[in-house]
Amino acid sequence: MANPHSKITAVDPVWDQIKRDAEKAVRDEPLIGGFVHATILHHETLEKALSYRIAAKLSSNEMSMMVVREIVDQAYAADPGLVEAARADLVAVFERDPACHRLLQPILYFKGYQAVQAYRVGHYLWANGQRDLAYFFQMRVSEIFGVDIHPGAVIGKGIMIDHAHSIVIGETAVVGDNVSMLHSVTLGGTGKEEEDRHPKIGDGVLIGAGAKVLGNIKVGHCSRIAAGSVVLEEVPACKTVAGIPARIVGEAGCAQPSVSMNQILGSWGE
Template identity: 45%
Template sequence: MAIGEVWEHLKRDGTTVVEQEPGLAHLLRDVVFLRSNMGEALSARLARRLAREDMTRAELEPLFNQIFGDHPELVSQAARDMMAIYERDPACFSPLEPLLFYKGFLALATYRVAHQLWLEERRWLALYLQSVMSEAFAVDIHPAARIGCGILLDHATSFVVGETAIIENDVSILHEVTLGGTGKDTGDRHPIVRSGVLLGAGAKILGRVEIGTGAKVGAGSVVLADVPPHTTVAGVPAVIVGVAREENPAGEMDQSLECRKSE
């Protein structure tokens, strides 16, 4: 769905929400109806959630508007995240839900701004956003990490991503997942997660290991070695338990460990 279509969808659903719940009219007016595009809507919502005495909404919202305005690809990436949630999460019945309520989506949108600031060498401000993101959403993503789009970060509480981690497009991640290092190593020391991967709740992936395309990591697993594409791993430490039953585990969101037979 094109970003313009997503924006129209948000406005239609916003009208329905106000009709059904007039008490939410102020929120919808501020975040959606007074905005001319999705970038402005994201800026308003993030500024509302992240404003502190240190940086007020009056300071944050223009910052977000500038970053999203100068880098429209960030808005497109956020739109893809939003639609990934809508398409994969059976509890989500409108793309408007993530914008208003889903801290995983809002944390990723905050990360996208922080990452752009990091690339522009505005590192103190990027780290500030990381700090308030962690405080507001219980999600800690280093602004130097590289994350694609079409990401479903479900529930999101206690999701941690280290500085040199890489997450490709179209990945689904449950709460309490850690993409961490193994100690005091420097350089590339955090995991690489390829496209189509499903990371189950509580999975800990440590070191510069690679989770191959279309792989599945079972809930509560500790991964210390590379995971081949289209395999399922589970356990502490994680071991291969079979071939992933789905071609695209991220899209199917099936956290069971049932596997298909190897060919």
């Protein structure tokens, strides 16, 4: 009969792999040992490591690291879905970004991943009525990462933002699950509307670098938006659009464009 007082250790293969990656990184490059220990190896769980990393990046003279970390810890404790999404995002980056060779990398080095996790905490604060605190998180994410995501935006799981420079996502934007986008993407409005005014991006969409999707329009699931396009009208599911203004130029070409990350228009028939 099992001892009712015995401690049950949770199995967490993702976190275990991250720690193995971290230990190897320290062996290979001892000069980063203090950084890796503080960020990864001193923590018992992924959520504790993430709260430390977010606090280290967002803290300033205006709000201490201790206070930011307490806010993140409380959010993670109240909403386990935040950590679930963080795991899905981590796997998405590892699987889709050819520059990512270890699960450790996004947590330590990739500002797209870090910015999205900080946004998620800000969105939690927004949804729970802590609007000024949410704005503070938005401000710091913009200042530190060059990524401006309004805390009111709704973003699904399995998100990969590659390079993540100059990303803008508006207040009433909705982004589905398993979406990939590159740098300089804007999901914005078209003027001074104050109600529902931002795009609704379906699941599995791939948005190329520099693309602008403007207005309260729907982008259908598993579609592709070519780099540099300006999208002003609804995009049907499983299509490729390109141009200024964007027009349908062909099929999406595969079941999951956001996973394949193939951005070459001529690679699938137009």
